[in-house]
């Protein structure tokens with residue numbers, strides 16, 4: 001049987017990884033500045049993470065959400081501490097798309113309305129409502145296109161208010177820093193304005209932190225910079241350091257009832273243990289401070305390279321913008337320099353999404369390699 005061929009693959013087979021390095025079957029070492037698409041937070045195969053998951057697996061890997069699972073409560077408690085999201089409730093699922101799907105569904109239940117406002121260049125996942133609020137017509141199948149969605153410009157509060165005035169809007173969903181869209185970020189005025197407008201028009205304010213959450217920007221959540229309180233926050237990726245887990249934090253003004261949301265695998269014992277281990281390492285290793293420090297170093301080093309027109313993003317959710325398409329450069333970095341980086345909807349943007357444990361020496365190594373490859377272009 002063949003695999004369903006939906007991914008253009010690089011010809012590399014990783015079999016092992018440690019911290020910021022990935023190794024192929026021949027033992028070749030790759031510096032991972034992609035983090036499996038912003039997934040690896042505390043570094044590959046971190047010993048705390050590996051040991052905790054092994055130990056949990058030897059006791060209980062899974063049981064249904066019909067019984068008590070104290071690990072879910074531990075995770076909720078730890079998340080309150082990290083995010084300062086007091087008075088929120090936690091619902092756990094398995095991926096980023098599923099987190100947004102549940103967020104949108106909940107918004108619709110809560111308001112009894114059905115239209116959603118989203119933004120140009122947004123990416124929220126590939127399931128039904130999540131893909132409908134994603135600004136990419138190519139990945140929206142006719143069955144998804146039945147959702148009522150209005151896409152407006154990021155930063156355009158007038159457009160948001162015009163759309164809200166038309167009525168029947170259950171939610172506004174936004175990434176504070178757009179990941180796949182190319183690291184665009186608007187202003188404090190805009191994000192605070194969204195909160196005010198959502199309250200005024202009784203729409204649920206959803207912030208998608210699937211890519212930006214769990215310390216990637218140097219804050220636990222990217223929205224914390226703007227002094228706002230979203231009604232729902234969705235998360236996944238770095239939450240499990242590679243173990244599939246997602247979730248939503250839900251404001252206490254949205255009331256739960258039996259049957260409203262549900263999942264078989266979401267919040268299982270192994271997934272909770274993976275995420276608790278991530279939080280343990282983030283705390284003990286003072287990782288958020290480290291992210292701010294290495295991010296500043298990265299941005300400083302980038303200024304010395306004249307071909308870089310602009311650096312974008314925050315923390316270790318970064319992008320380097322060139323005035324030419326980076327596809328070939330990215331390929332050359334992998335093939336010649338053994339360095340993984342990311343791309344985005346912006347063809348000129350090379351994305352940098354490393355494990356949060358990356359050190360300055362790795363950054364130095366990257367810039368040396370980048371210079372070598374750029375010199376071949378000119």
Ligand SMILES: Cc1ncc(COP(=O)(O)O)c(C=O)c1O
Nearest residue numbers: 095096097123124125179210211
């Ligand atoms: C901001 C954002 N939301 C949602 C998703 C979808 O997450 P998943 O691939 O886990 O379904 C992604 C994935 O890249 C993302 O970047």
